[in-house]
Amino acid sequence: MNELGTFLRARRGRLGPTQVGLPPATGRRKPGLRREEVATLAGISVTWYTWLEQGRDIQPSRQVLDALARTLRLSSAEHSYILGLAGYTALPPAADTAADAPAHVQRLLDVLVSSPAYAVAPDWRITAWNAAYEDLYPNVATVPAAERNLLWLVFTDPYVRDLLPDWETTSRRFLAEFRAEAGPRLTDLAQSPVITRLLQISPDFRDGWGAHRIEGFTSRLRTFRHPRAGVLHFEHHRLAPADQPNLHLVIYTPATEPGGRTV
CATH class of the missing domain: 1.10.260.40 (lambda repressor-like DNA-binding domains)
Known part of the structure; x- marks a missing residue:
């Protein structure tokens, strides 16, 4: 003491x-x-x-x-x-679902030239992204800001369904991860306009939401079926900046195919 x-x-x-x-x-x-x-x-x-x-x-x-x-x-x-x-756990980061990614986070994303990357807020709004992510998913730059939410895009954008050959598995896993991250804030986040609208218009989202699955994030291999570049393999990572703990940086690093060929 x-x-x-x-x-x-x-x-x-x-x-x-x-x-x-x-x-x-x-x-x-x-x-x-x-x-x-x-x-x-x-x-x-x-x-x-x-x-x-x-x-x-x-x-x-x-x-x-x-x-x-x-x-x-x-x-x-x-x-x-x-x-x-005194031996107690630290304070949890205060939720700030309205804050955009600060300039230094955008600069960090921009230097990841060969790795599609973006930042998400606690409500899974996409608040920043780099050019490589826009190449992978061009709609991120044109969708209205109110709909630039990862859950909304996964469950409503046909481009995303085509981009993800394992869409049914990935969409359910995203929901399970969202619930796990939200924790005690889930009640507040569940009342957001995006969640409310998805429950109304998307049977897939409604079924997944009602399943109440909880799953923590793990880095893993992801496969995308790009309309121009063909099949792409990335390793999926997620980080939280020490000075912006409410933001998650999602980074896809180039990976190898199951057979070992570098993509």
């Missing part, structure tokens, strides 16, 4: 009274908040908070650490840090 106490003391020293709604400091010998001020604002005893800073052998509850994080105006990363120091 020594590191936790040192960190709390450092953050307390960098925070002024007016930043937490207290009157301006007068006559203080040291900058920052006093221990009793932090304890009062967090709703804990001064003695308990003092023991925390001193590194005493005590175990703060998660609720106490959450209260201290609010009081000390900790960032999400700092909040997760003190939870980890």
